[in-house]
Amino acid sequence: MLNAWADGYVSEIAYTHGFYRELAPTLLAFAALAANHSSPDPARPLTYCELGCGQGITTNLLAASNPHIQFYANDFNPSHIAGARALADEAGCGNVHFLDSSFAEMADRTDLPEFDIIVLHGIYSWISPENRQAIVRFIARRLKVGGLVYISYNTLPGWAAFLPLRQLLVDNAVDTAMPLTTRIDQSLKAAEALQQANARYFLLNPGAADRLKTIVSQQRAYIAHEYFNRESTPYYHTDLVDELSAAKLTWIAPARPLEAIDSLNFTEAQLALLGGVQQRSRREGLKDFILNQQFRRDLFVKGPLPLHAPQGDAMWAQTLFILTVPATSLGELKIITPLGQLTLATDVYRPVIDRLAQGPLTAGDLHAALPQLLFAQICQALIILVAQGYAHPCIRPEQAAAIRPHTDRFNQAVMARARFSGDIGYLASPLTGTGLAMDQMTQMLLSAHLAAGTADPVASVWMHMQSCKQRFVRDGQMLMDDQDNLTELRHRYDALLKDAWPVLKALQIV
Ligand SMILES: C[S@@+](CC[C@H](N)C(=O)[O-])C[C@H]1O[C@@H](n2cnc3c(N)ncnc32)[C@H](O)[C@@H]1O
Numbered sequence: 001m002l003n004a005w006a007d008g009y010v011s012e013i014a015y016t017h018g019f020y021r022e023l024a025p026t027l028l029a030f031a032a033l034a035a036n037h038s039s040p041d042p043a044r045p046l047t048y049c050e051l052g053c054g055q056g057i058t059t060n061l062l063a064a065s066n067p068h069i070q071f072y073a074n075d076f077n078p079s080h081i082a083g084a085r086a087l088a089d090e091a092g093c094g095n096v097h098f099l100d101s102s103f104a105e106m107a108d109r110t111d112l113p114e115f116d117i118i119v120l121h122g123i124y125s126w127i128s129p130e131n132r133q134a135i136v137r138f139i140a141r142r143l144k145v146g147g148l149v150y151i152s153y154n155t156l157p158g159w160a161a162f163l164p165l166r167q168l169l170v171d172n173a174v175d176t177a178m179p180l181t182t183r184i185d186q187s188l189k190a191a192e193a194l195q196q197a198n199a200r201y202f203l204l205n206p207g208a209a210d211r212l213k214t215i216v217s218q219q220r221a222y223i224a225h226e227y228f229n230r231e232s233t234p235y236y237h238t239d240l241v242d243e244l245s246a247a248k249l250t251w252i253a254p255a256r257p258l259e260a261i262d263s264l265n266f267t268e269a270q271l272a273l274l275g276g277v278q279q280r281s282r283r284e285g286l287k288d289f290i291l292n293q294q295f296r297r298d299l300f301v302k303g304p305l306p307l308h309a310p311q312g313d314a315m316w317a318q319t320l321f322i323l324t325v326p327a328t329s330l331g332e333l334k335i336i337t338p339l340g341q342l343t344l345a346t347d348v349y350r351p352v353i354d355r356l357a358q359g360p361l362t363a364g365d366l367h368a369a370l371p372q373l374l375f376a377q378i379c380q381a382l383i384i385l386v387a388q389g390y391a392h393p394c395i396r397p398e399q400a401a402a403i404r405p406h407t408d409r410f411n412q413a414v415m416a417r418a419r420f421s422g423d424i425g426y427l428a429s430p431l432t433g434t435g436l437a438m439d440q441m442t443q444m445l446l447s448a449h450l451a452a453g454t455a456d457p458v459a460s461v462w463m464h465m466q467s468c469k470q471r472f473v474r475d476g477q478m479l480m481d482d483q484d485n486l487t488e489l490r491h492r493y494d495a496l497l498k499d500a501w502p503v504l505k506a507l508q509i510v
């Protein structure tokens with residue numbers, strides 16, 4: 001079924017319920033700071049807009065954990081907006097406005113404020129040129145001077161090898177009389193058959209064969225929106241920079257600061273080549289060739305203000321960080337970068353982690369406590385710990401009291417939903433202004449643990465699981481034996497109390 005309003009975009013299957021942490025105002029500001037650029041201060045009463053919000057999980061969670069910010073979000077799929085509004089109601093989010101509007105309608109609306117932050121994740125490469133122009137018009141009209149834009153997009157040259165695969169999948173699915181899920185299944189089977197028949201496209205593009213294997217294992221809702229729209233336009237970084245300059249945007253940094261630490265991403269020979277290119281967007285484009293980049297998340301500003309070194313250092317010195325995993329879970333630290341697996345220097349990371357384990361500290365506090373480390377080493381360690389999901393920028397614990405009622409209500413709404421759906425895998429923290437991942441079963445155990453009068457949370461959740469015929473899956477196999485399920489549940493409850501509880505407490509989620 002083709003909806004006239006959908007303009008070639010998939011609308012008969014609703015999108016997945018993702019939360020994207022890079023969109024958090026605290027993390028956006030951190031990424032700008034890491035690139036030595038000023039950006040809207042997330043502690044201030046900002047205005048924030050997410051274009052194409054899908055199910056609205058990200059915007060709702062951020063609204064709950066940043067009640068001083070006014071959030072707006074649009075999507076032209078009314079099912080998405082209905083679901084997003086329902087969650088906002090259940091969670092009592094009074095600072096969020098979900099708009100059933102297309103990008104073209106957003107560009108023409110006169111009832112919206114000017115925004116400090118505009119974000120669009122998973123949009124720009126998947127829509128028509130006219131819709132991209134509408135987005136540029138919207139940003140030109142609605143972004144404040146000094147405002148920040150986050151944008152993600154499929155990137156060339158990395159995506160080039162997948163364009164024929166996408167075409168194949170779409171061509172295999174032209175019979176619009178069948179439901180899209182059936183067409184997707186048939187289309188994937190046809191592509192697999194072609195691969196098994198040793199089609200040279202797959203032989204000479206092993207990346208495409210790998211991707212097909214990945215696609216087959218992905219959720220149908222994700223596949224539909226990723227590959228089955230009428231449009232698919234990967235971008236060279238430089239072309240995107242040119243296109244967005246029409247809205248007076250200047251590129252400032254990748255949204256993941258780790259990607260900007262050249263020594264972690266490039267060999268000596270590659271660094272020498274990059275050093276020969278002065279123009280920033282060309283240099284960034286060259287990096288995409290070196291890495292065969294397939295996907296980028298970039299930050300742009302309308303009127304960039306680079307921070308002078310002392311200003312930047314002063315901001316770093318005042319930025320608080322908190323550990324978001326148990327310190328005991330962090331042994332020898334390894335990270336995967338384009339250079340392979342790197343082991344992080346224990347004499348730098350161990351003391352930073354041990355100090356943060358005692359409670360939130362600023363980079364300045366850490367430097368005062370660890371004079372053997374250079375300030376730059378501490379800042380780089382923090383970038384890496386944040387990138388790995390081990391730490392996060394935060395506010396002072398005493399400031400979180402005013403936010404706590406909002407996140408508590410959101411978390412109660414999420415945990416209530418966990419009884420019938422595993423869609424929302426995150427709880428909100430008033431301290432970090434973002435989400436912490438937690439699976440459905442752990443959410444149910446936590447909810448039962450917090451409920452007064454539940455004698456044994458494991459027994460209570462097991463009863464619920466039995467009533468809905470729910471079972472755990474291990475190594476791709478459903479556990480059929482009751483005792484195996486109970487053991488798994490007990491194991492998860494123990495882990496919740498022993499490992500997760502101190503972190504949940506520190507993040508003021510409980
Ligand atoms: C791939 S999804 C991404 C959703 C969300 N940003 C996320 O990452 O979960 C793209 C979203 O854009 C919406 N969309 C596509 N074209 C649109 C248009 N012309 N106007 C408004 N929304 C649109 C779709 O309905 C869908 O929810």
